[in-house]
Amino acid sequence: GENVEQHPSTLSVQEGDSAVIKCTYSDSASNYFPWYKQELGKRPQLIIDIRSNVGEKKDQRIAVTLNKTAKHFSLHITETQPEDSAVYFCAASPYSSASKIIFGSGTRLSIRP
Amino acid sequence: GAVVSQHPSRVICKSGTSVKIECRSLDFQATTMFWYRQFPKQSLMLMATSNEGSKATYEQGVEKDKFLINHASLTLSTLTVTSAHPEDSSFYICSARANRGSGATDTQYFGPGTRLTVL
Secondary structure, X not given: OOOXXXXXXXXXXXXXXOEEEEEEEOOOOEEEEEEEEEOOOOOOXXXXXXEOOOOEEEEOOEEEEEEOOOOEEEEEEOOOOHHHOEEEEEEEEEHHHOOOOEEOXXXXXXXXX | OOOEEEEOXXXXXXXXXXXXXXXXXXXXXXXXXXXXXXXXXXXXXXXXXXXXXXXXXXXXXXXXXXXXXXXXXXXXXXXXXXXXXHHHOEEEEEEEEOOOOOOOOOOEEEOOOEEEEEO
């Protein structure tokens, strides 16, 4: 089955700087890659997603890139703000499993004032 | 936007009892719902896929007789933790796939989660 690896597990950046979180996946048939933000004790919130027919997608300060050949995808947050502090999860959806989503291990992002 | 609710939000029970958690899609129909378990400071682990009108599909290592799933309608799936033990204490989260027919078939919406504590 699909295996998603995510790193780093923790990331601390100065407010205003950029943060990058990287993930790899194992199933070349995966075609959907969402990113979720989860605050303590709350539900995961979808912040951006990308499909395998697209190499990059941007939404304001957030961007995601996908390299299908290398099976890598990354989340980029620019001009970080204190409210960006949370746990971020990447995920991949294997085409053959009807939208079953497999999560990475998570990255705890802290923004230093 | 699509809303998914869960009930209860918190439950404390004694070891050996059974606990039922409900997951509802409030403003859309969901033929498929998913159940996840999340231990403190860990990721979401998919437990099972719940399909309306048919048996759930369980992930490897998840005991189907311990975690009973019923998806009796297009808006409701239930997870029953049978004979709960302290090691079952966790944050249980459901999600529902919204098939709007416009191409957003991969979008999943998460419920707020249920924190189960087994004494």
